Amino acid sequence: MDIDLLTPDVFAGQRHLDQLAAVRARPGLTWHPEPDGPGFWVAARYDDVQTVLGDPATFSSRAGIRLGGSDEAARLVADRMMVVSDPPRHGRIRRVVGAPFTPAALLRWHDRIVAGVTDLVDEVVGTDVAGPLGDRPDKAAGPLVRDAVGDLTQRLPNQVICAMMNLPRADWPLIGRLTTDGLDSPDPIDRLDANAEIFGYFADLIDRRRARPGDDLISALLAAGGDLTDEELLINCSGVLTGASETVRYAAAGALLVFGDRPDLWAALRASPELLPTTIEEVLRWTSPGLHGLRTVTRPVTVSGSDLLPGERVTAWLCSANRDPAVFPDPDTFRPDRTPNRHVAFGWGPHVCVGSRVARLELTALLTALIRRVRTIAPAGRPVWSTGNFIHGLTSLPVRLSPA
Template sequence: MSNRTMDEAARVFADPKAYADDVRLHEALTHLRANNPVAWVDNRPYRPFWAITKHADIMAIERANELFISEPRPLLATAAADDLAKEQLAAGTGLRTLIHMDDPHHRKIRAIGSDWFRPKAMRDLKVRVDELAKRYVDKMRDIGPECDFVTDIAVHFPLYVIMSLLGLPEDDYGRMHKLTQEMFGGDDDEYKRDGGSLEDQLAVLLDFFAYFSKLTASRREHPTDDLASAIANGLIDGEPLSDVDTVSYYVIVASAGHDTTKDAISGGLLALIENPAELERLQRDPGLMGTAVEEMVRWTTPVKEFMRTATEDTTVRGVDIAKGESVYLAYVSGNRDEEVFTDPFRFDVSRDPNKHVAFGYGIHFCLGAALARMEMNSLFTELLSRLESIELAGTPELQATTFVGGLKHLPIRYSLK
């Protein structure tokens, strides 16, 4: 049985500003988990969808990857943006990343980059990551006693890691950061390009295409030992990747590969500042760093949602979902589900088990999860071993978004050894 009456609380999913207001957001999500866990949302300018707020339902849908597929609506966008994306894909200048794909094509494309994120590759990369962590904690010391941790540190550290992995020149890092900010920040007045219109969003995409098309040509002519070369020269069934698939691969690695980690790092530090007893526990017992990193990822949930579309009539928690209808997987809600997490609104650096869904689940589990964990572990291990004091020096600001986001400003006052 389907209830298509809009619950007012469900409007948060169709309001980018809700993600910039933690109190309002979590009040709505808590209400929906208890009273309307499969909620109908019909709120222009978005096409209608079902919002899934319970952890168990999110996991079940992720597992049923033939019944619930990514195409044609892998994430929440306005109807006009959805239509434009289809037009651009048809024209050969759109995005079709791993998050847009379904098996078997998804599995084949994913395999091209997967070796670069396996344990051996992570071990080989750890020396570089540790070096960069020390560099950025040294930078904190040099620019202290105050900084905006997001713009001065959290943005740059994971960006340098992912650009090093791709093998891109350091001169291009600033451009890549700006394009990523504009792509994920289209709903935020501070980040969006110009007026934030569809044309402006398209211009960001075309800039990505121009940059990575040139990179592809270069790596095919002169292969190198980096991830960019592996992507450029990757084969699917003996054939080179299409231009769309090649550029899309770069975009998802270069943008999501650093922006989500930035959000987890900055939000994780804020959680430690707001929970000084947990900060003290972690400094006293660095062996808790592994569980602390998982808790930071759960707490911040940088990827707010993915969407899936039903290939057949089905039901979720007794609610009828018709073939062709879309479901919105509310990861932020799943990660505060009272049935899964004891005292879910408590930040606990020793939380175990911690079955968060911040990296997704199933075939779409985040390709770079191990890298993100390693970066966070390295940075916080370096920072907390040298941190003598820390406090807020202003009001933290969250980004307006419906997809990827977190803190955009975190002013802090601190002293370091």
């Protein structure tokens, strides 16, 4: 069959979802050729994705976790960065990196996160393209046009994670730009430069937090440091920042796209805020910002009738698993009351995202603030999608917000 999960235009046009639906309908796994590489297997069904991600002894993360990643970079951080490690080393790193994200630990930052998100929504809804509402004599007239990504959702996770790390406010825009460039820039040199700058920033920050600990995420990581070196803490700080920023940014933008296209859903949520918990889970399933996870086979194994050999690579497509009709009835319809909703938007198995609770809290705080401040959401231009095949979502979404 024709399949292309490497070309940027496929993802910019959202055609990857149709391709993966066709893959799901075929028996076994599907082999994907690679112009400049050995090729890889595609696991698209829910059960196959869970099989691959749930067995790190057979499907290793140590050789890299994404298509297009650098083999040399993976070797440098293998067993030192949580996402590029296997048990037992993975568990030791995860205990340290995950310590600040337990339910009890998050209580320390709950109010700070909610207040920061609420302030951001107030700022965005309380200004228009001409400037502060207070500067306009007709400040009560008409809806506000915003780029939901640039004005709101791109700033949302960056603001939250920077607040949790207690970074100077003047540095927040820089950190947001470097995080995005380090993951999404089409130029590999720009990605390397951005990541190098992030590492340099956090190396200095770790030194300062060790000398003067505070009530912040970096100090908490240092306190739980275990046997991690400063370099390993640095590498994993960067991973936490990237994961927290990009996933929430794209999920939030996808939610606004849905509510703009379906005003009845927004009206129903405003009328029944008790739907928020199931709505958040459906947003995560529907958007699935993390598209795939790559693993390397360590021993002969058969998955759904397909024989895989050691050294071969297999990609587990989370976005496809979350649209599998065998698990999700009417999977291509956004259903805010969907129950159960056993999505894998945060991954599966030992590598499930440590920041999932923070992500849910951010999305809940965002929609809660918007319910209070925004009566209607309507499209105001053409949505633009990113071209990446690892982390994916909207890069621009003009919307018209009518204040409540």
